Amino acid sequence: MxxxxxLWDVFRIYTDISARRLRKTPPARLPASQKYILFLxxxxxxxxxxxxxxxxxxxxxxxxxxxxxxxxVSSVTGLLTGRAKYGFGLEFFTTLASIPQxxxxxxxxxxxxxxxxxxxxLNRESIHIFVGHGDSxxxxxxxxxxxxxxxxxVTGELQRHRxxxxxxxxxxxxxxxxxxxxxxxxxxxxQAAGIEHVPHDHPDASIVYLPTxxxxxxxxxxxxxxxxxxxxxxxxxAGKLGVRRVVIDVHPNLGSRRSEYGAHLVxxxxxxxxxxxxxxVVRAENKTSAVKPLGALxxxxxxxxxxxxxxxxYAIVDVSATESIVAASGTPSLVAWKDVTDIFGSRLYxxxxxxxxxxxSEAGDIDRAVARALTREDLREQAEFAxxxxxxxxxxxxxxxxxxxxxxxxxxxxxLQARGKTRVMEGITIPGLEAGFNNVSGLFSxxxxxxxxxx
Numbered sequence: 001m002x003x004x005x006x007l008w009d010v011f012r013i014y015t016d017i018s019a020r021r022l023r024k025t026p027p028a029r030l031p032a033s034q035k036y037i038l039f040l041x042x043x044x045x046x047x048x049x050x051x052x053x054x055x056x057x058x059x060x061x062x063x064x065x066x067x068x069x070x071x072x073v074s075s076v077t078g079l080l081t082g083r084a085k086y087g088f089g090l091e092f093f094t095t096l097a098s099i100p101q102x103x104x105x106x107x108x109x110x111x112x113x114x115x116x117x118x119x120x121x122l123n124r125e126s127i128h129i130f131v132g133h134g135d136s137x138x139x140x141x142x143x144x145x146x147x148x149x150x151x152x153x154v155t156g157e158l159q160r161h162r163x164x165x166x167x168x169x170x171x172x173x174x175x176x177x178x179x180x181x182x183x184x185x186x187x188x189x190x191q192a193a194g195i196e197h198v199p200h201d202h203p204d205a206s207i208v209y210l211p212t213x214x215x216x217x218x219x220x221x222x223x224x225x226x227x228x229x230x231x232x233x234x235x236x237x238a239g240k241l242g243v244r245r246v247v248i249d250v251h252p253n254l255g256s257r258r259s260e261y262g263a264h265l266v267x268x269x270x271x272x273x274x275x276x277x278x279x280x281v282v283r284a285e286n287k288t289s290a291v292k293p294l295g296a297l298x299x300x301x302x303x304x305x306x307x308x309x310x311x312x313x314y315a316i317v318d319v320s321a322t323e324s325i326v327a328a329s330g331t332p333s334l335v336a337w338k339d340v341t342d343i344f345g346s347r348l349y350x351x352x353x354x355x356x357x358x359x360x361s362e363a364g365d366i367d368r369a370v371a372r373a374l375t376r377e378d379l380r381e382q383a384e385f386a387x388x389x390x391x392x393x394x395x396x397x398x399x400x401x402x403x404x405x406x407x408x409x410x411x412x413x414x415x416l417q418a419r420g421k422t423r424v425m426e427g428i429t430i431p432g433l434e435a436g437f438n439n440v441s442g443l444f445s446x447x448x449x450x451x452x453x454x455x
Contacts, residue, residue, distance in 0.1 A: 009080055010073070015395070017071055017094050025095070029101040030066055034089060037102045037411055038078075040069040041114025046252040048078035049286040050133040051111045053188040055086045059402040062088040068100065069093075070116055075307055076088050078286075102126040102278040107413055113143045121148060128415045134187060134321025134388075137345040139220050141164040151413065154179045155186050156326060156391030163347035177416055183390040183397065184328050185405050187321070193309065194282075195329040200313040200374065206280070207238050208312040208331070212320035213253035213290075214261050222319040223254070224336040226264035231271040231362045234316060234335060236370045238277055243313055246272050247306045249282040251320070254290040262293035269297060280306035327389055328442070332382040334358050336368050352385050354409060 017274030019025075030037065038060065040047060048067075054060045069079055076092075083090045083190065093099045096119040101271055111133040112118050114313055121128045130149045141159075146152055146168050154160050160179050163169045173179060175410045184192075198205050200357070214223045224230045246267065255261045272279050281291055283305050297303045315326045317335040319341065326333045335357045337343065345353070355372060359365040372378045392398050393412075397405055 010076055013071065013092055017092060020098065027098055027100045030068070030091065030103055030106075031089070032103045032104055034064060034066045034108055035107045036060055036065040037106055038065060038067045039108055039110050039114075039120055040067060040075075040112065041116040042070075042112050043072040043074050044253060044256065045074050045289075046076060046110075046286045047075055048082045049252060052082060053090065054109075054131075055082070057185070057189055059185055059406045060088070061403065061406070062086045065089065066091055068102075070114070072341050075157070078260075084230065096449060098208060105414065106259050107410060110149065113140070113145045117145070118148070125149070126415075128382065129153060129413070132186065135324050136321040137162070137319050137343045137349065138215075138222060138322075139342065141343055142344045144167050144168060150222050151177065151310075152179050153186055154181050156181055157388050158287045158346060158349050158385075160391075161348045162344065165346040166212050166344055175429075176413075180409070180412075181391045181393045181404060182409070184403055187325050187328055189328070192325045192328040194311040194314050195315070195326060195331055197329055197331040200241040200243055200312045202311060202313065204245075204311045205241075205313040206247045206311060207234060207241070207243055207314050208247045208249060208310050208326075209234060209315065209316045210318070210320075210322040210326065211251065211254070211336075212257065212318040212322070213251040215256045216257060219341060222338065223261065224338060224340050225250075225254070225261060225268055225361060227336070227338060227360045229363060229366060230336060231268055231275075232363065233334070233358060233360065233366050233370070235275045235277065236366060237316065237334070237373060238315060240373055240437060241313055244276070245278040245280065247280045247282065247310045247312070249306070249310070249322075250287060250290045252284075252286045252290055255293070256289070265291075266297070268304060269294060274301060278304040280304045280310075282308075282310070285416045314418040324389055327382075327386045330386075332374070332379065334373070336360055348388060350386060352381060355381060356385075358394060 019111050038051065055062060067079060068091050071092040081092060091100055096116055099116065099120055102123055106126045108120060108126050108128050109131045110128070111131055129151045129155045130146055130454050135155045142162065146163065152163065160174060160181070163179065164171055164174060169178060170430070195208060211225045212222050215221045238244065238246065249447045250265065269279050281294055281303060283291055292305065298305070312331045315331050316336055317333050318336055323333065323335060333356065337357050337359055339359050339361055342359055356369065358369040397408065400408065
């Protein structure tokens with residue numbers, strides 16, 4: 001799409017939305033052919049890239065899927081590019097009152113817990129499912145709003161138990177259909193395929209470092225790039241394994257909230273170079289802004305551009321969805337933990353994974369974790385983690401393609417709806433629901449207070 005054509009599309013969309021608001025045109029119902037509605041209320045420029053795997057894998061078919069998104073100038077470019085690439089339907093709204101109605105019997109999928117979700121869920125002629133955009137143990141993964149959805153997609157037992165242990169769902173939900181396990185269908189297989197696990201003595205072996213972004217609040221800032229001991233962890237692990245290359249694969253949003261994280265990235269890279277390690281960086285279209293601070297080092301050829309697939313002997317991840325992506329690739333990993341943050345893992349997760357979690361504030365803990373890397377115990381725990389991470393609602397799903405899993409899902413939830421098992425919202429008292437969600441901020445504060453009262 002040319003720049004001029006893109007600007008015209010943005011202008012046309014905005015003027016159409018404005019005209020509807022001026023005429024006070026009531027929201028229309030989306031076409032009945034659209035079985036799936038992917039509902040987005042997120043202003044980040046790259047947010048389509050975080051859900052693109054649903055189309056790329058074939059789980060969502062473009063001809064039966066519409067993306068319904070709040071209109072933000074910052075994110076419309078990615079959505080228009082995605083539509084040109086895949087051909088899905090695309091509709092926008094600006095206010096809660098202007099949200100189009102989904103088709104009767106459709107499945108509305110929510111990758112984010114946006115404010116507009118509560119208004120969309122008032123439509124009880126559709127099935128509402130939280131799909132997320134990658135499973136992690138961050139605080140956002142235990143948002144009390146998860147109680148409001150008819151169903152929650154989970155990757156497997158670890159995510160199931162997290163939602164129970166953190167008092168988000170009820171123990172009886174473990175045995176029912178409230179949580180639908182779809183295994184590795186819920187992770188970015190394209191990113192996982194970009195990592196190839198190799199032995200530590202492979203000539204191209206590397207340590208791959210996948211930091212998350214800085215988030216919105218310090219208590220939810222899981223990014224390890226700025227921590228003084230991150231370089232120590234990477235250098236020590238490389239020395240233990242005899243690996244001389246580190247590949248850095250940053251989160252697309254890195255530096256979007258706090259610009260100093262670009263400088264942290266440069267300092268960390270220079271520190272690794274000073275210790276005699278070669279450094280490559282993963283460059284992708286959606287990471288252009290995040291890796292921009294490394295431009296001078298790239299131009300001077302002090303660091304290189306990583307080639308896919310990255311050959312990884314071991315990985316360092318933050319508390320983020322990359323932990324499950326790396327596990328799907330078969331690569332062992334350590335979790336770099338800033339202990340000013342909380343890890344919202346289940347008891348099962350802590351039992352399996354405790355030895356691979358590294359407190360960056362304690363040099364002794366770094367030495368302990370590095371010493372265990374690739375030992376028999378470490379590899380056993382890594383395998384147990386991967387096994388508990390991915391599971392399936394039915395054994396046959398393991399053999400199905402993503403498109404076949406999608407067909408199974410639609411038949412499953414339609415059957416549950418027919419049997420009256422998807423009206424879970426009607427059996428829960430959520431503060432603000434009786435008022436029809438007119439006060440959205442009140443709803444969210446009410447849910448947060450409900451969570452506080454339980455603890």
